[in-house]
Amino acid sequence: MDISNQTSVTLCHANEAEFSELTTEWLSHFSDTSIDLSQYIDALYIDFSSEDLPPVDDIRQSLSFVWTKPRMSPYKFLVLHHVQLMNASMANALLKLLEEPPQYMRCLLLTTSRERVLKTIQSRCVFIDCEKASQQYQWVQMFNLYLQRQIEEPVLLKHLMECEDHDQCIDQLMVLVHKLALHVYNDELDEIWQETCLLSSKVKSKITWNKSNLASEYLILLKKIRRFSQAN
Numbered sequence: 001m002d003i004s005n006q007t008s009v010t011l012c013h014a015n016e017a018e019f020s021e022l023t024t025e026w027l028s029h030f031s032d033t034s035i036d037l038s039q040y041i042d043a044l045y046i047d048f049s050s051e052d053l054p055p056v057d058d059i060r061q062s063l064s065f066v067w068t069k070p071r072m073s074p075y076k077f078l079v080l081h082h083v084q085l086m087n088a089s090m091a092n093a094l095l096k097l098l099e100e101p102p103q104y105m106r107c108l109l110l111t112t113s114r115e116r117v118l119k120t121i122q123s124r125c126v127f128i129d130c131e132k133a134s135q136q137y138q139w140v141q142m143f144n145l146y147l148q149r150q151i152e153e154p155v156l157l158k159h160l161m162e163c164e165d166h167d168q169c170i171d172q173l174m175v176l177v178h179k180l181a182l183h184v185y186n187d188e189l190d191e192i193w194q195e196t197c198l199l200s201s202k203v204k205s206k207i208t209w210n211k212s213n214l215a216s217e218y219l220i221l222l223k224k225i226r227r228f229s230q231a232n
Helices: 016-028 056-067 088-099 130-147 153-161 166-181 187-204 211-231
Strands: 009-013 043-047 076-081 105-111 126-129
Touching: 009 016, 016 076, 016 105, 043 056, 056 076, 056 088, 126 166, 130 153, 130 166, 130 211, 153 211, 166 187, 166 211, 187 211
Parallel strands: 009 105, 009 126, 043 076, 076 105
Antiparallel strands: none
């Protein structure tokens, strides 16, 4: 799995009430100023739950806007809410776009039901489950404190050794690498991504791993991530 083909597309599972806030937060990664999706020339916003949804042919035509280079920023933004409600024709049109997206495209897909999103679309996205955000927060906080050198390695190692849900832990580590790649991508980060994917495969295989060895693998990766973030 190559992160260079995935960093442009984020699929997020969340409650509908969180859609607006999540969209604003996501856009903030790319701009210091607020972006109004309804007015911004380099953005396209579609809510598939809207009663005023345009015909499929019109939406397909609208998607073609991503193939012209952005005019106001380094990126073109495609924000789609309730992607689980897309019909087959619309989903296939989106899939074709995601197969080889332009480098300047950044796409956010929000859904209340991941299971109803085409598997082929999911495979081209970095997935974030925001409904589990409160449970995952401790790892987001812990990783950031380590990257900022506010906690020492023995403290982080202790928490990793005591971890009871490595699925959440590794998911947050992958999100961390993904966020770095939104801004900087090179061979060094690609190598970090490949190692993170390998560790994720180990964790999700459900094999009983030696806690000490597993915690050490996390720490090795986090050291590389910290060096990369400081250098870039």
